[in-house]
Amino acid sequence: FQMDTTPESYLDLFPLDAIVYLTPDSENGKYIDPNKVYVLGGLVDESIHKELTLRRAREQRLQTARLPIREYMVRSVSTRNYHSETLAINQVFDVLSTYYETRSWPAALKAGVSSGKGYVLPDAVK
DSSP, X not given: OOOOOOSSOHHHHSOGGGEEEEOTTOSOOSOOOTTSEXXXXXXXXSSOOTTHHHHHHHHTTOEEEOOOXXXXXXXXXXXXXXXXXXXXXXXXXXXXHHHHHHOOHHHHHHHHOOGGGTEEOHHHHO
16 A cells, blocks of 8 residues: 655556546446556545536546445435535545455445445344
């Protein structure tokens, strides 16, 4: 597991076919490839702009992926009726680093997706 920070663009550092742009709007939500470079925090904003990161990735001709929240979690019953797959950078990092350590999506999602997002693991509903 390696993480570096640099002022250089990821587009200048890696071949386009090696870059995967993480966006909650991607249809690809199942697999992590250790041979790819994942872009976290492609957009840092306080509001959610639907499909903005997906459009940006497509403009840059990049592969996209999302965390498999839909595949492993269920919507929780909430008086607010709020459900969001958009996570903060630190939450995405927690999910990915836990997945790297455990190779378990349920464990990784439990570590990084707060209950305030409106999703829980199925065994938490019982």
